[in-house]
Amino acid sequence: xxxxxxxxxxxxxxxxxxxxxxxxxxxxxxxxxxxxxxxxxxxxxxxxxxxxxxxxxxxxxxxxxxxxxxxxxxxxxxxxxxxxxxxxxxxxxxxxxxxxxxxxxxxxxxxxxxxxxxxxxxxxxxxxxxxxxxxxxxxxxxxxxxxxxxxxxxxxxxxxxxxxxxxxxxxxxxxxxxxxxxxxxxxxxxxxxxxxxxxxxxxxxxxxxxxxxxxxxxxxxxxxxxxxxxxxxxxxxxxxxxxxxxxxxxxxxxxxxxxxxxxxxxxxxxxxxxxxxxxxxxxxxxxxxxxxxxxxxxxxxxxxxxxxxxxxxxxxxxxxxxxxxxxxxxxxxxxxxxxxxxxxxxxxxxxxxxxxxxxxxxxxxxxxxxxxxxxxxxxxxxxxxxxxxxxxxxxxxxxxxxxxxxxxxxxxxxxxxxxxxxxxxxxxxxxxxxxxxxxxxxxxxxxxxxxxxxxxxxxxxxxxxxxxxxxxxxxxxxxxxxxxx
Amino acid sequence: xxxxxxxxxxxxxxxxxxxxxxxxxxxxxxxxxxxxxxxxxxxxxxxxxxxxxxxxxxxxxxxxxxxxxxxxxxxxxxxxxxxxxxxxxxxxxxxxxxxxxxxxxxxxxxxxxxxxxxxxxxxxxxxxxxxxxxxxxxxxxxxxxxxxxxxxxxxxxxxxxxxxxxxxxxxxxxxxxxxxxxxxxxxxxxxxxxxxxxxxxxxxxxxxxxxxxxxxxxxxxxxxxxxxxxxxxxxxxxxxxxxxxxxxxxxxxxxxxxxxxxxxxxxxxxxxxxxxxxxxxxxxxxxxxxxxxxxxxxxxxxxxxxxxxxxxxxxxxxxxxxxxxxxxxxxxxxxxxxxxxxxxxxxxxxxxxxxxxxxxxxxxxxxxxxxxxxxxxxxxxxxxxxxxxxxxxxxxxxxxxxxxxxxxxxxxxxxxxxxxxxxxxxxxxxxxxxxxxxxxxxxxxxxxxxxxxxxxxxxxxxxxxxxxxxxxxxxxxxxxxxxxxxxxxxxxxxxx
Numbered sequence: 001x002x003x004x005x006x007x008x009x010x011x012x013x014x015x016x017x018x019x020x021x022x023x024x025x026x027x028x029x030x031x032x033x034x035x036x037x038x039x040x041x042x043x044x045x046x047x048x049x050x051x052x053x054x055x056x057x058x059x060x061x062x063x064x065x066x067x068x069x070x071x072x073x074x075x076x077x078x079x080x081x082x083x084x085x086x087x088x089x090x091x092x093x094x095x096x097x098x099x100x101x102x103x104x105x106x107x108x109x110x111x112x113x114x115x116x117x118x119x120x121x122x123x124x125x126x127x128x129x130x131x132x133x134x135x136x137x138x139x140x141x142x143x144x145x146x147x148x149x150x151x152x153x154x155x156x157x158x159x160x161x162x163x164x165x166x167x168x169x170x171x172x173x174x175x176x177x178x179x180x181x182x183x184x185x186x187x188x189x190x191x192x193x194x195x196x197x198x199x200x201x202x203x204x205x206x207x208x209x210x211x212x213x214x215x216x217x218x219x220x221x222x223x224x225x226x227x228x229x230x231x232x233x234x235x236x237x238x239x240x241x242x243x244x245x246x247x248x249x250x251x252x253x254x255x256x257x258x259x260x261x262x263x264x265x266x267x268x269x270x271x272x273x274x275x276x277x278x279x280x281x282x283x284x285x286x287x288x289x290x291x292x293x294x295x296x297x298x299x300x301x302x303x304x305x306x307x308x309x310x311x312x313x314x315x316x317x318x319x320x321x322x323x324x325x326x327x328x329x330x331x332x333x334x335x336x337x338x339x340x341x342x343x344x345x346x347x348x349x350x351x352x353x354x355x356x357x358x359x360x361x362x363x364x365x366x367x368x369x370x371x372x373x374x375x376x377x378x379x380x381x382x383x384x385x386x387x388x389x390x391x392x393x394x395x396x397x398x399x400x401x402x403x404x405x406x407x408x409x410x411x412x413x414x415x416x417x418x419x420x421x422x423x424x425x426x427x428x429x430x431x432x433x434x435x436x437x438x439x440x441x442x443x444x445x446x447x448x449x450x451x452x453x454x455x456x457x458x459x460x461x462x463x464x465x466x467x468x469x470x471x472x473x474x475x476x477x478x479x480x481x482x483x484x485x
Numbered sequence: 486x487x488x489x490x491x492x493x494x495x496x497x498x499x500x501x502x503x504x505x506x507x508x509x510x511x512x513x514x515x516x517x518x519x520x521x522x523x524x525x526x527x528x529x530x531x532x533x534x535x536x537x538x539x540x541x542x543x544x545x546x547x548x549x550x551x552x553x554x555x556x557x558x559x560x561x562x563x564x565x566x567x568x569x570x571x572x573x574x575x576x577x578x579x580x581x582x583x584x585x586x587x588x589x590x591x592x593x594x595x596x597x598x599x600x601x602x603x604x605x606x607x608x609x610x611x612x613x614x615x616x617x618x619x620x621x622x623x624x625x626x627x628x629x630x631x632x633x634x635x636x637x638x639x640x641x642x643x644x645x646x647x648x649x650x651x652x653x654x655x656x657x658x659x660x661x662x663x664x665x666x667x668x669x670x671x672x673x674x675x676x677x678x679x680x681x682x683x684x685x686x687x688x689x690x691x692x693x694x695x696x697x698x699x700x701x702x703x704x705x706x707x708x709x710x711x712x713x714x715x716x717x718x719x720x721x722x723x724x725x726x727x728x729x730x731x732x733x734x735x736x737x738x739x740x741x742x743x744x745x746x747x748x749x750x751x752x753x754x755x756x757x758x759x760x761x762x763x764x765x766x767x768x769x770x771x772x773x774x775x776x777x778x779x780x781x782x783x784x785x786x787x788x789x790x791x792x793x794x795x796x797x798x799x800x801x802x803x804x805x806x807x808x809x810x811x812x813x814x815x816x817x818x819x820x821x822x823x824x825x826x827x828x829x830x831x832x833x834x835x836x837x838x839x840x841x842x843x844x845x846x847x848x849x850x851x852x853x854x855x856x857x858x859x860x861x862x863x864x865x866x867x868x869x870x871x872x873x874x875x876x877x878x879x880x881x882x883x884x885x886x887x888x889x890x891x892x893x894x895x896x897x898x899x900x901x902x903x904x905x906x907x908x909x910x911x912x913x914x915x916x917x918x919x920x921x922x923x924x925x926x927x928x929x930x931x932x933x934x935x936x937x938x939x940x941x942x943x944x945x946x947x948x949x950x951x952x953x954x955x956x957x958x959x960x961x962x963x964x965x966x967x968x969x970x971x972x973x974x975x976x977x978x979x980x981x
Contacts (some may be wrong), residue, residue, distance in 0.1 A: 019635075084923055153722055176793050177896070248654065284881040323559060326773055337873070355965050380629065385556075385629065385658075386625050386626070387622050389554075392552070392553060395553070395662075396553070397664070398662070398663075398666050399666055399670065402666050402667065402670050403670050410663070414537070414659055414663065418655075418656065418659065421651065421652070422652075422654050425648060429644050429647075429648070432633065432636055432639055432644065433641065433644050434592075434638075434639030435639060435640045435641060465552075466550075466552065466558075468553055469551050469552055469553055469554065472554070
């Protein structure tokens with residue numbers, strides 16, 4: 001198989017090559033990692049320009065073309081997801097340089113870079129793939145790397161959480177593979193183009209349902225979220241940021257794609273998806289209110305936010321579906337950026353103060369002001385306050401639900417928003433209370449270059465809300481939402 | 486004179502851009518911080534003066550930026566915006582001077598002035614918003630910027646108050662989001678247009694329009710401290726004095742009252758709202774709030790709490806004037822937006838001075854403070870008499886027009902309400918004045934005579950605002966006085 005030199009192939013093979021190199025040359029792993037990220041980002045920018053000027057780009061690997069060979073395809077949505085992955089990934093990598101620089105983290109450093117670059121390969125593969133078997137392979141690659149990142153710190157809690165994550169992941173992948181198999185038996189094809197226009201027979205719907213359950217496991221949709229809080233809360237900060245900000249989005253993206261190419265199952269199933277999302281919003285909110293540690297609170301908020309994205313899927317029923325996907329896509333981008341910022345900031349706070357017990361945050365005479373500020377900015381986007389990208393996503397969600405008269409989804413969104421205010425304000429109280437500190441407070445202690453990456457992410461999460469119109473315009477290139485042809 | 490279409494944006498940026506600079510200054514760079522603060526506040530006053538001149542000449546400012554398909558971020562400078570923006574620019578300058586004096590040597594000043602700036606930026610944004618969507622953006626920013634100011638002291642009590650404040654205002658903001666969405670879905674626009682945008686909806690679906698009115702006014706009523714959503718306001722009194730002054734006079738409660746004006750006049754349109762039958766209940770609710778706030782104020786011993794309940798009552802004058810749906814009452818309401826701000830900011834600054842200079846925080850400790858701090862207490866007295874409605878002070882002018890408006894609208898009960906409220910105002914303010922001037926001082930509040938107890942930065946600002954109370958009332962008919970400008974606005978809103 002010859003590999004054509006195209007930004008599409010580069011976006012997949014550069015990180016793969018980087019992963020191998022970082023594994024072989026552990027001493028140079030950080031340098032290789034950053035260089036790989038920079039090159040991959042360059043490839044994605046190149047691809048974005050191509051898509052912007054010429055519309056969707058299709059690349060038949062080896063020149064065979066679907067359905068015989070494998071196509072890679074980049075439209076606006078794919079490139080937006082690639083851009084999210086690379087931009088967030090790059091900033092998390094910068095932060096990782098700092099948080100993994102200690103001598104005792106040499107082992108972590110040695111494994112972090114190869115695993116992370118492998119993860120990047122898998123995610124880019126998902127966003128460019130056009131064939132559901134291919135997607136299956138890629139989500140297995142992602143799962144392998146993600147579990148590795150979870151257990152990176154080597155602590156007992158992390159290993160235990162990693163094991164649970166692995167079981168969930170394997171089960172999810174298995175369900176997905178069964179679905180793929182059924183579809184192959186039904187249609188004889190696995191490429192997206194071959195799926196369009198298929199008759200929605202009972203067997204096909206069952207296959208779809210299997211795939212959906214598998215993906216729901218991987219993206220931790222309530223009630224299949226059980227593995228997520230422990231895994232995300234116990235990983236090291238950069239790993240948590242990658243897992244929560246990026247990894248869960250890959251499965252969400254596949255759901256979006258399947259919805260684009262597969263026949264619409266039924267209104268009931270869609271409502272069921274929305275109800276699962278609503279359950280996640282409520283249950284995640286309750287657990288975040290009860291969480292005792294900062295990172296656990298942030299992890300539960302991911303459960304709630306993922307739920308909100310599924311509510312967005314279902315917000316207006318069948319009629320408003322294309323618009324609903326767009327609202328969901330906006331929420332995916334917003335959550336990816338803001339949650340990465342928040343996990344990095346939480347990691348910084350934990351590093352500076354020495355613990356992350358929420359109740360005792362205000363007892364610390366050290367106040368990492370910039371990290372706390374970053375945390376608050378990220379919270380603004382996650383709560384969905386203007387002008388953040390999260391706000392625009394929430395606005396689109398509620399607008400569609402209201403226009404369609406689906407008031408229950410409006411109510412769920414509002415309840416979720418109020419709960420997020422409540423659980424995040426628990427943390428702010430810890431930042432801003434000063435009467436329990438005995439020693440003089442050093443407010444500016446803990447300013448460090450390491451705060452630059454999370455702060456940039458948090459500011460982006462807020463500021464990109466102002467660019468929502470061009471972003472929406474971009475992700476519609478190539479009609480990923482099935483509006484036209 | 487050169488024409489600058491971006492002028493409103495510049496006015497917004499004077500405080501919006503000052504914030505990150507102030508945040509990043511080290512704590513000890515006090516001089517530089519004060520320089521930036523005063524420089525930006527002064528620049529803003531100058532720019533606002535220029536803008537008012539242009540607007541009075543009929544220049545139209547309209548800046549738009551598309552956020553989502555069809556949904557715009559829109560700044561516009563109409564006369565109503567000028568009214569509010571002028572109030573905030575002038576009072577920001579004065580309060581900044583006061584805050585610099587008040588917080589000298591205190592902790593977290595970088596943070597304080599950063600958020601202070603953001604808070605003013607939000608107020609300016611609220612004034613300049615050209616549609617409800619933009620208004621919502623700044624309304625939420627205002628909540629976020631004031632929260633760190635309310636809990637500035639960092640005590641358990643401050644944080645508890647902050648939590649209540651945040652829950653009320655963010656819940657209000659969420660309901661406002663719901664209302665804005667509702668307006669967008671129903672009318673297809675959220676623009677502020679004199680005469681309103683809902684005439685068609687009201688004709689087709691009056692129930693939805695009524696519901697929308699309730700949702701929007703309820704959401705704005707939280708910040709405007711309309712009964713029963715006023716609970717947060719007296720609790721937020723734990724904030725430092727300049728913050729309370731700003732919250733009560735310009736920023737938060739005024740944002741709510743200003744929003745109610747925009748919604749009644751330019752979303753629904755006064756005639757449409759009247760036809761819908763929603764203004765009369767609003768007037769009654771405002772009346773209830775006026776009496777309730779005054780009654781509660783009488784029972785408070787804490788000076789700042791008494792002032793806070795007085796605000797609850799006084800801000801509802803504005804709502805009352807809007808809801809009466811008569812041009813004269815509207816003149817009273819708009820003038821009161823300014824007049825109440827001038828009077829209340831004076832009183833809060835003096836309350837801060839009493840606490841700083843004498844340690845006096847309760848009404849029962851106020852015996853003889855007039856002799857210890859004559860200048861401050863003179864300012865307080867002027868403001869209090871103005872609140873009661875004594876001519877020729879500012880408060881009299883607004884009450885006069887409100888009463889006439891009540892007659893014009895055929896609502897005679899308004900006269901009785903205003904008289905009753907003035908009586909209640911007197912009942913809770915006169916004892917304070919009596920104690921201050923006519924009682925002998927307690928030993929701890931008498932010190933060495935002749936020695937100033939507070940610096941000039943604390944003494945001058947309330948004196949200046951008290952002078953404005955006198956001028957706004959005494960020269961109410963002069964050109965460019967708040968009252969004259971108000972008539973200009975009412976002519977537009979009533980489309981005469």
